[in-house]
Amino acid sequence: xxxxxxxxxxxxxxxxxxxxxxxxxxxxxxxxxxxxxxxxxxxxxxxxxxxxxxxxxxxxxxxxxxxxxxxxxxxxxxxxxxxxxxxxxxxxxxxxxxxxxxxxxxxxxxxxxxxxxxx
Amino acid sequence: xxxxxxxxxxxxxxxxxxxxxxxxxxxxxxxxxxxxxxxxxxxxxxxxxxxxxxxxxxxxxxxxxxxxxxxxxxxxxxxxxxxxxxxxxxxxxxxxxxxxxxxxxxxx
Numbered sequence: 001x002x003x004x005x006x007x008x009x010x011x012x013x014x015x016x017x018x019x020x021x022x023x024x025x026x027x028x029x030x031x032x033x034x035x036x037x038x039x040x041x042x043x044x045x046x047x048x049x050x051x052x053x054x055x056x057x058x059x060x061x062x063x064x065x066x067x068x069x070x071x072x073x074x075x076x077x078x079x080x081x082x083x084x085x086x087x088x089x090x091x092x093x094x095x096x097x098x099x100x101x102x103x104x105x106x107x108x109x110x111x112x113x114x115x116x117x118x119x
Numbered sequence: 120x121x122x123x124x125x126x127x128x129x130x131x132x133x134x135x136x137x138x139x140x141x142x143x144x145x146x147x148x149x150x151x152x153x154x155x156x157x158x159x160x161x162x163x164x165x166x167x168x169x170x171x172x173x174x175x176x177x178x179x180x181x182x183x184x185x186x187x188x189x190x191x192x193x194x195x196x197x198x199x200x201x202x203x204x205x206x207x208x209x210x211x212x213x214x215x216x217x218x219x220x221x222x223x224x225x226x227x
Contacts, residue, residue, distance in 0.1 A: 061215055
């Protein structure tokens with residue numbers, strides 16, 4: 001059974017940093033692209049970042065480029081998102097999601113971890 | 120970036136009725152790489168449809184996607200109580216990946 005478990009969300013001040021983690025199990029992690037998608041309170045879904053299976057290619061939304069960094073540890077089946085210079089508009093529930101079949105669509109999602117940026 | 124516009128914003132129907140949700144793209148979607156997700160309150164999204172018309176694993180056949188180019192409807196043939204949720208379309212053919220703003224399907 002595929003499981004994705006996010007952690008690391010917290011209340012942080014504007015300008016602060018946070019690292020999210022997503023522990024994966026139930027599939028061959030190093031063969032799958034992984035993605036972070038966020039959802040602001042009461043709002044829709046926003047793609048944030050994607051990393052390919054071996055970690056060699058990363059992609060970012062313009063809204064986070066230069067501030068966020070996605071990475072993965074395939075030896076530990078874990079995905080990360082390092083978030084720097086956080087802004088109020090980064091407040092959201094952050095989901096990690098497994099890519100399906102080499103495409104940027106997502107067949108399994110975690111339950112999310114909440115990031116709140118506020119002073 | 121490709122903008123996806125979903126309509127209506129809210130759709131009020133009764134169980135047993137047919138639902139048609141619209142997703143329109145600001146430009147043609149490459150290879151019809153269009154997906155639909157269902158999200159219930161407090162839950163993560165669930166993949167329903169990919170490639171505009173292929174059902175994901177375990178999705179009942181009352182859900183059907185269609186369309187091409189810029190116009191992609193999702194049809195639910197006979198609504199079950201568990202179908203009332205928010206539905207999002209997503210295009211994955213062109214970077215950046217984009218989602219529609221969602222359609223809320225509520226019980227009338």
